[in-house]
Amino acid sequence: MSGRIGSVHIADGILSAPVWAALDAAAIPAIGLAARRTRVEHAPLLGVMGAFVFAAQRMNFPAGLGTSGHLLGGALLAMTLGPGAATIVLTAILVLQTLVFQDGGILALGANVFNMALIGVWAAWIPYRFLAQGKWKNFGYFAAAFLSVLASAAAAMIEVRVSGVALNGAVVSISAAVFVTTAIIEGLITVAVMQTIEKMNPGWLQTPDTRPSRAMGLLAGAAVLLMAVGVLFISGAPDGLESLVAQLGLESREVVHFQAPMAEYEARIAGGDWSRKALAGLAGLGMIYILCAGVGRLLVRHRSA
Amino acid sequence: MGPLARRDARAKLAAALVFLVCVGTTPAGNYQRMAALAVVAIVWIAIARAGLFRSLFKASAILPFPLSFGLISWWVSADPTLAVALVVRSYLSALVVVLLMSTTTLADIFRGLQSFGAPAVLVLVLQSLTRYLQVVVDQGLRMRRASISRSGNASRRHSLWQRAGGALAVLFGKSYGRAENVHRAMLARGFQGTFIALRPHALEWRDFALTAVAAAMSVGAAWR
Numbered sequence: 001m002s003g004r005i006g007s008v009h010i011a012d013g014i015l016s017a018p019v020w021a022a023l024d025a026a027a028i029p030a031i032g033l034a035a036r037r038t039r040v041e042h043a044p045l046l047g048v049m050g051a052f053v054f055a056a057q058r059m060n061f062p063a064g065l066g067t068s069g070h071l072l073g074g075a076l077l078a079m080t081l082g083p084g085a086a087t088i089v090l091t092a093i094l095v096l097q098t099l100v101f102q103d104g105g106i107l108a109l110g111a112n113v114f115n116m117a118l119i120g121v122w123a124a125w126i127p128y129r130f131l132a133q134g135k136w137k138n139f140g141y142f143a144a145a146f147l148s149v150l151a152s153a154a155a156a157m158i159e160v161r162v163s164g165v166a167l168n169g170a171v172v173s174i175s176a177a178v179f180v181t182t183a184i185i186e187g188l189i190t191v192a193v194m195q196t197i198e199k200m201n202p203g204w205l206q207t208p209d210t211r212p213s214r215a216m217g218l219l220a221g222a223a224v225l226l227m228a229v230g231v232l233f234i235s236g237a238p239d240g241l242e243s244l245v246a247q248l249g250l251e252s253r254e255v256v257h258f259q260a261p262m263a264e265y266e267a268r269i270a271g272g273d274w275s276r277k278a279l280a281g282l283a284g285l286g287m288i289y290i291l292c293a294g295v296g297r298l299l300v301r302h303r304s305a
Numbered sequence: 306m307g308p309l310a311r312r313d314a315r316a317k318l319a320a321a322l323v324f325l326v327c328v329g330t331t332p333a334g335n336y337q338r339m340a341a342l343a344v345v346a347i348v349w350i351a352i353a354r355a356g357l358f359r360s361l362f363k364a365s366a367i368l369p370f371p372l373s374f375g376l377i378s379w380w381v382s383a384d385p386t387l388a389v390a391l392v393v394r395s396y397l398s399a400l401v402v403v404l405l406m407s408t409t410t411l412a413d414i415f416r417g418l419q420s421f422g423a424p425a426v427l428v429l430v431l432q433s434l435t436r437y438l439q440v441v442v443d444q445g446l447r448m449r450r451a452s453i454s455r456s457g458n459a460s461r462r463h464s465l466w467q468r469a470g471g472a473l474a475v476l477f478g479k480s481y482g483r484a485e486n487v488h489r490a491m492l493a494r495g496f497q498g499t500f501i502a503l504r505p506h507a508l509e510w511r512d513f514a515l516t517a518v519a520a521a522m523s524v525g526a527a528w529r
Contacts, residue, residue, distance in 0.1 A: 011370045013394025017330045035424030040498045043426055044491060047433020048484035054438055055445030055480075056473050071473060080477075092430040096438075099406055099414065102366045105398055106322070107329045165374050165391070166381035192470025193477065200478050 008156040009097060009112055012105025016163040023159070024110030030118055034087040042085065049081060050089045050096075071189045072182075074116055074152070075124035075145035079132075079194065082206045083125040090117035115155040124148035132207070138191055145190035149183040307354035309408040309515075314417035316512035320519035321405045327527035328397045333390035339397070341526035346400045349519065355407045364399040371395035411435055425499070432500050437483070445476050 015023075038046070053073035077086035094112050097103035104112045124144040131140025157175060161167050167175075197204055309317065324345065331338050350360050375388030405414075412432070419428045452472055 009370075011367050011395045012325060012329060012398030013396075014371060014374060014391055015329075020329065031427065032424060035426045038426050040426050040429060041488070043429035044433045044488040045481070045484040046426075046430045048437050048441065048480050048487065050430060050434040051437045051441035052445075052477055052480035055442040055476060058442060059445055059449050059469060059473060059476075076477075088424075088427055088430055089434075092427060092434050095418075095427075095431060096434060099402065099411070102364070102399055102402065105325075105367075105395070106402060107325050107398070160374060164387065166378045166387070168381045171377050171381065188466065189470060189473070192466055193473045196471045196474030197477060200474060204478070204481060 008115070008153055009094070009104035010108040010115075010156055010159065012107045014105075014163065014165070015108055015111055015159055019159055019163045020107045020111055023114045024107070027110035027113040027118070031087070031091055031113065034084045034091075037084040038088050046081065046085055046089045047092070049077065050093050053077065053089070053093060071193070072149060072186055074120040075128070075141075075148040075186070075190055076193060078121045078124040078148070079128050079141070079144060079206060080197070080204055083121050086121045086125075087117045090121065111156070111159055115152045115159075119155050120148045120152040123151035132205075138195070141191045141194045142187040146183040146187040149186045150179055153179040153182070307352070307408060309349070309353040309355075309404075312408075312515050313508050313512040314409050314413035315420055315508065316516045317405055317409055318414070318417050318421070319516045320523075321401050323516075323520040324401050324523040325398050327523045328394050328401075331390070331394060331527065333387045336389075338527055339390075339393045342397055342523065343393075345522045345526045346397055346404070348522070350400070350404055353404060353408050355404055360400060360403050360407065363403045364396055367395050367399035368392065429498070429500070433487075437487070441476075441480055441483070444479060448472050448476060 053071075053076075056071045056073055056076075059070060074086070074090055077089055080086075081089065091113050094104060094109060094117060098106060098109055098112075124147060127143040127147060128140050131137060131143065153175075157167070157172070194205070324342070328342055331342065347357065350357050371391040371394075375391040378391065379385050379388040409417075415428050415431050418431075419425065449472065452468060
């Protein structure tokens with residue numbers, strides 16, 4: 001884990017093969033799409049802004065009780081560079097943190113990119129898009145930063161839980177309290193920074209191309225919040241359907257009409273347990289990659305038509 | 306300079322990836338395979354002359370994350386098997402990344418990533434980020450020192466937040482201005498959208514041999 005509470009950089013070896021393979025496969029086309037929407041001429045600007053985020057993470061804010069917090073920066077980048085460019089900058093930061101600072105793993109890079117550069121950025125952009133103008137804008141800045149951190153952390157916890165790491169209700173509750181505290185600190189720091197940036201040069205902020213809508217902003221923010229908090233707590237409990245089946249004593253009546261080719265994340269071939277799991281992971285990776293590449297191509301063709 | 310440092314970054318990246326996949330798919334409780342993979346990593350550190358104890362120490366930076374999840378998992382499930390697997394898998398993976406980084410320059414790794422299909426804009430951002438990282442971080446630390454020197458730490462918490470927020474916003478503005486200057490200077494010197502490689506690498510048979518031998522060792526260690 002990074003030394004920074006709340007920014008959970010998942011290391012290699014924590015996630016199970018199907019989870020890291022699926023998230024790697026999901027992150028690759030998403031980064032490709034974000035790169036396609038980012039102009040190469042902007043690369044020096046994005047690189048220096050990435051360096052700014054590193055520097056900002058070295059500047060501590062007093063958080064009370066002798067502790068301090070610092071900016072994580074995902075929401076700030078989304079609001080100043082736009083979601084596509086922010087995704088690219090955060091991906092570059094994550095690559096550098098993985099390689100140079102041992103903060104996160106290479107196989108888990110897809111998961112970290114998915115959590116922070118995709119979920120984190122879009123969870124910030126959605127409330128900002130609708131609340132960025134008018135008298136609610138400070139609340140919009142806070143909501144963007146708060147939800148960005150909370151959604152990223154919740155996604156990381158879910159991935160760890162799905163990978164088989166046992167977490168009980170107490171652990172999930174303590175983690176949720178830490179994440180919410182970090183998210184509040186991130187929100188307050190972001191509001192302080194954004195207010196000053198506005199005074200210095202409002203042109204540095206991305207202006208959403210939609211009309212501000214307080215109702216839509218609140219609805220979008222609430223949806224992201226519900227998703228992050230709800231899924232975090234649900235992940236601590238057993239699967240709802242399985243639990244219901246067990247309670248009703250229906251397990252013995254289970255009839256299998258169709259045997260999935262990779263049930264229980266194992267390829268049905270001869271060989272050891274490792275080779276079956278590895279092959280299932282690779283097959284899943286290939287299928288998701290082909291699906292994403294196909295959908296991406298269709299989208300590009302539809303747009304150019 | 307050890308023999309691995311002279312090899313192409315792409316060969317080392319591919320070999321490291323095979324090792325990481327072997328470690329990442331090692332099931333909990335298979336200590337024999339974990340030991341075999343640890344031996345493979347140590348052999349490569351010795352071949353690279355990367356300094357065994359230095360590498361072991363550097364890789365230990367990763368330990369707090371798997372240790373926390375491992376201890377939680379042990380506490381909740383009362384079974385230490387998964388806890389050991391999390392720690393060993395994470396540590397072995399970190400060890401190989403330390404070896405990769407101690408035998409390869411960042412510039413070579415970025416070029417390797419590009420030849421593996423990473424988007425050009427991402428590679429350019431990585432190159433700019435590493436080039437200006439120290440400059441911007443130093444500037445931020447200087448500003449923090451100046452702020453503390455002028456007003457101390459004893460003022461009200463609200464003003465401390467405002468001051469820190471203001472300092473970050475000013476750093477943001479300075480970084481933005483620096484980026485625009487850098488971009489203009491690059492255009493003035495004929496920047497065509499790519500950084501020029503001073504030492505272009507070409508894959509040799511030794512690079513292919515390195516990948517093949519390293520991959521065979523990793524898969525051989527894992528196939529038990």
